[in-house]
Amino acid sequence: MSEEQKEIHLDEQAQNEMPDAPQEEQGIDFEAKFKELESEYLRVHADFENVKKRLEREKYQALEYCYEGIAKDLLPILDTLEKALESARSVGDEAISEGIKLTLDNLLKVLGKHGIEVIAESGEFDPLLHDAIMQVPSSEVEEGSIVQTLQKGYKYKERTLRPAMVSVAKN
Structure with a gap:
């Protein structure tokens, strides 16, 4: 068989092996x-x-928000410094109270540079920023307003680190 005949024979075999579908x-x-x-x-x-x-x-x-964890860990230290300031003022020791106030102010300034701020302690109650611990009858402010802050709250950029614990006016 010549080469041409072999190719034709292979082509015929390939066509025979194809399925019947068009x-x-x-x-x-x-x-x-x-x-x-x-x-x-x-x-x-x-x-x-x-x-x-x-x-x-x-x-x-x-x-x-990578510093959120350390910011939460610093909140008790801020609370302790504020209590120490109140205690020094109640005793009447001006030198110690002034030193604690400067330390507290510097710490808050540094935290503020990194986006940590104190939540507003007065005005209208906001459930995203405040925890209402109790309702207090008050004729001085309108209903739903904050009467007293029991513990300061803090936020880190747009997130609440710790809501402020407040008492709310109820008329």
Whole structure:
């Protein structure tokens, strides 16, 4: 057999091995399968992009609020300094009270540079920033206003570290 005859014979064998379905139907099946796989690829790609964006957001928030733990640990120290200041003032020791006040002011200034602030202790009650410990009858302020602060609250940037414990007016 010559080379040409061998090629023709191989072509005939390949045609005999093909399924009985017409070539047009096979093309339609391939196109439908292609569109299905393309759609699946687009969904998976969109999911991947969403996960990527979410992880980027979480990373940014983790970096943004990385000092939140140490800030919470400093709150009892601030409370202790404030109690020491009150005690020194009640005893009448001006030198010690002035030293404690300067220390407290410097600490609050440094914390303020890093986004830690005291929550407002007067005005309207805000459940996101205040914990109402009790309601007190008061004719001096309108209902729902803060009458007294029992413990200062602090926030770190936009998050509440510790809500202020307050008593609220009830008329």
